[in-house]
Amino acid sequence: MTKKSKSSALHNIEGVSQSEITNASSITKIQQKRKAKPSTQELIAQILKGNITALSRAITLIESSNSKHLQQASDIIKGCLQHTNASVRIGITGVPGVGKSTFIEAFGMHLTSIGKKVAVLAVDPSSSLSKGSILGDKTRMEDLVKNENAFIRPSPSGTSLGGVARKTRETIMLCEAAGFDTILIETVGVGQSETAVHSMVDFFLLLKLAGAGDELQGIKRGIIEMADAIAINKADGDNLKAAKLAKVEFNRALHLYPLKDSEWQPKVMLCSALKHEGIEDIWVMIQSYVAHSKANHYFDYNRKEQSKFWLIQTIEDRLKSRFFNHPEIKEALKTQLQLIEDGKTTPFVAAEYLLSLKN
Template structure:
């Protein structure tokens, strides 16, 4: 399923299945026309709250739109959905390409729906603007989960900035929760600052790793390990089991370097196999224990309130910058001041003063 198709259609994809001949062409056209007519924010909200997937998908498409009218309607839907949201656990999952994120989410997601949970899988992947959906774009990698009626998979929104992509995903979380999804998984890939963005919108942050050549810690990205509430070493099957055990010891030692977490939670390191499903239960048990602890010490609600504040400020700061840097006056002179600063002809602070004066005049 391609990205553009996903934006236009509110239906769940069934790629490779062409319309059977029995379909009434006329009624299909009528349906299409109906669907292209604007639906009110109220109708959409009702649909979402009743758990209707087409309404959910359509509202998310509004969120992802660049049309100002769509944005306004999206804001109305989100505000109306807010009272129904917030009752879920939001789990962030990160890991570099190759650690088996898709197969892990497939196995983990199936385990959760098997427990009666409703699972939404979203993604934050700013690189998808260029690659048109590198993660989750190819849903065939989650063959089982995609067919599960209690799972909803939505590829990463696209956008020019990480801020934009993150905003869209965060708003999508609200809608998914209002639609009755109680477990929200947000996948991201270890690129740039996307982990920080995801970390600031989830309750629990899981770092997926695989056992390597023995030197597991070399090259690990700054801060990622510190953000993790759990490190799960994937692909612990067959010949890999021994290596995975060794990696577990290494990571446990490394976690020891970091100061205690505000949550009162001690990060765990476990192994798992998305093939044999060994260790998948442990992942959920870990998250449950975390939820229990942070509900008791009120960290859970405090963190969510803090995240709301963070996104308010973050959005304001982002918009202020965007307004400044797209100002015609600024665009006309910024580069020359940058060069002057680079060549030590003017101090960065003096240059900033001049530019700000131009802007505020």
């Protein structure tokens, strides 16, 4: 049967018009086009051109647990490697309610207004019960998400240490290859993710509130030692006086600690993300830090030390994954869990037994 006779036959079917046949054909072609997945080299080429769709596809491959996707993601990262490191990486953390999303939007809009290309990697907390994640950062950053010089990628934290998305570091590298010169990483802000984020950024900004008891948290040694600066947000209206008092207290606390390896004295700033006040001053301060750390060579030294850390971290993650995905271990683990439940063994004895199976 010829194409013409096929068309005529379809046209003779009751209730099917010629226009519907044409539309159906167009839809089929679109669907076939969508199903055609770009090759690794095509993705690399498009990422280097700054194509956001290609960048998003590659990040999805990075976040996938599929072994085939993992290999392709690895190849993409290798292809983009020589185009990375040309950015300033800024970690932003703070307790829930401190206004991280509002601050990041205001900060990102300021940066794009002065010609910067900004990528926001916002890590959303995953439920320990349902494993679900809201991923609502795009809805909270309505203006920034529409900005052509900004890219927002919310990722579920999953079960990784401290709530940091498992492949955030690789995502940073792809964003740099795509031409983003300022990378903002928002942490979950529940007190556990700071260490992991600190190990992948150049500058660590801690957002605080005044007048809500939050200034007392400044005495906690761990977080205050990691911070390169503290920004007291919502310093406006009736809260301005309390914010100024909190600034004094934080400055006192910061001077109790020894000088950082970068030889940088952490600053305390006031800002109101809602009113866009103090945002420009924070960026000027970050630029000052970058210039300072590059002048004394700490910037490059820190990046190299971070790469060494992530080498060890990656090996540990891979070993853990291979161990638990081994068929023999999977079956033996079920047995040992049941023995623990029945009170016939201890967690330590069971662990020793499982580990011995791989020796």
